[in-house]
């Protein structure tokens with residue numbers, strides 16, 4: 080029974096952080112393909128606000144690692160235009176909260192251009208950004224917004240939790256010929272884990288069963304995956320929890336999730352967006368459609384209960400789900 | 414040459430700068446001691462801009478601010494106690510602990526909020542100015558933004574609209590030479606950001622932001638123009654940021670040698686010396702002013718520290734005017 084987040088690999092592995100995994104992915108892909116370049120605020124000299132692009136400027140120079148003005152609409156829009164012209168850009172939006180400025184590009188161009196132009200145009204654009212609260216950064220720097228991207232056709236949505244997935248999925252995203260919105264998370268950058276020393280990728284569109292169990296399926300993303308593990312440990316001996324990391328939210332690997340629910344008959348979906356019209360809502364709807372007749376209890380959702388993220392630590396702790404909330408929610412199903 | 418303001422005005426300008434200087438210095442210490450959650454962007458080095466632009470405003474005039482907003486709040490007349498309490502995330506803070514450093518606001522004093530999204534508050538200032546225009550009252554709105562933020566689309570839209578509708582709004586660009594860790598030269602095609610005003614046929618003024626009287630004089634003119642239906646003005650204050658982008662920033666990127674001395678000159682100490690030299694203040698009077706500020710500040714720190722945190726359930730209150 081798999082009880083850790085270490086992937087099953089045969090070759091040699093090394094322990095690295097999520098930050099290092101993302102760094103390695105960009106280094107490798109920029110080395111592999113000259114059309115890949117990176118642009119964003121403070122990504123070059125500073126190496127990114129979360130150090131994710133550290134070392135890239137030294138290795139690839141200022142043509143390919145570009146500090147931009149504070150202009151998210153232009154950061155994303157020029158990335159898109161360069162993609163349409165055959166490049167393979169990675170653009171960074173420092174916090175997902177700042178995507179608002181770029182949202183017209185995202186919803187009216189990034190996701191639509193291939194389709195509107197008759198399906199013929201490859202748009203190999205990767206938009207990297209950072210979700211997540213828990214740092215007393217208040218309502219404009221703490222949101223988890225991947226649900227917004229899921230709403231839009233034409234854009235793939237990836238959310239990562241572990242170094243293995245971060246590296247493998249960022250590499251796949253960069254190589255992908257459709258736009259990928261790649262969501263990192265402020266609370267997982269320092270998480271460590273084993274990754275293969277050999278080159279590998281993780282395919283877009285595949286979930287992972289990261290802990291096997293028989294009584295309830297917990298689907299958890301980003302930092303919530305670690306909370307789900309803590310909850311499962313707490314419930315061990317009482318309720319046997321299976322945990323699924325969806326990894327890609329659009330398209331969602333509903334088959335893997337439905338197979339698990341088939342076995343357990345119960346499901347809780349845990350994610351950090353505000354609940355209304357959220358990633359959680361979408362996952363619950365799909366589980367309902369695929370596994371309804373096997374359910375022994377209603378599917379439950381956990382997330383931020385439709386309030387902005389407050390600044391004060393006790394308020395913020397109140398609104399962001401954690402292991403205790405998961406334990407309590409799981410218990411209501413029995 | 415600038416006309417020298419009345420003595421009382423000069424003392425008031427110094428007092429406001431000292432309030433900002435002492436508050437921010439103390440906040441830096443509290444942050445270093447891990448007393449404050451989150452992060453803070455300090456206004457040290459830029460005091461002349463907030464003081465010089467806010468002093469000529471009345472309580473009914475509006476300001477909109479940035480992520481580096483403590484100085485604007487203090488200059489507009491907000492009080493230490495609820496400011497410090499907000500930085501602690503306490504119930505007694507201006508926002509009941511919901512907002513923190515980047516969202517301090519007090520609409521009753523015309524302070525429409527610090528704002529964590531660069532340039533995002535500039536159209537809000539335009540809206541306050543629009544309300545004045547529609548209602549036919551005298552109120553103006555001053556909107557602050559950083560040099561880096563002038564690259565944002567919403568600022569240009571706001572400026573375009575304000576110019577077209579001749580709104581009583583004043584844009585104050587605080588050009589402190591850095592946007593986060595990147596120099597202005599890397600981020601902008603022009604050295605003088607005020608050139609952007611030309612495109613909208615607006616008056617644009619460059620001032621030495623380290624000279625509070627020069628800032629004030631330009632603001633007084635801009636206010637007069639705005640109140641008389643002359644529309645917006647863009648003021649670019651060349652200024653300086655003593656601290657890092659945020660507290661804890663190692664500042665590896667700073668290249669102050671390239672900046673002229675006037676630009677890095679201390680706006681507060683120099684003005685204090687000037688007032689002492691001019692005989693506007695005696696050392697004793699100066700001491701009284703700073704003693705009072707320091708006493709106020711220590712009271713506020715104690716108040717912030719000792720105030721209770723909000724009840725966790727308060728997290729769910731205040732989203733809407735009315736529960737439906």
Ligand SMILES: Cc1ncc(C[n+]2csc(CCOP(=O)(O)OP(=O)(O)O)c2C)c(N)n1
Pocket residue numbers: 120149151173177180480481529530531558559560561562563587589591592593654658
């Ligand atoms: C839309 C948006 N993009 C990026 C950021 C991150 N950010 C915060 S402050 C800042 C630099 C702002 O520079 P400037 O406008 O010159 O203000 P200063 O910090 O120098 O006062 C950046 C990029 C943000 N807050 N909002």
Ligand SMILES: [Mg+2]
Pocket residue numbers: 559560561587588589590591592593
């Ligand atoms: Mg600046």
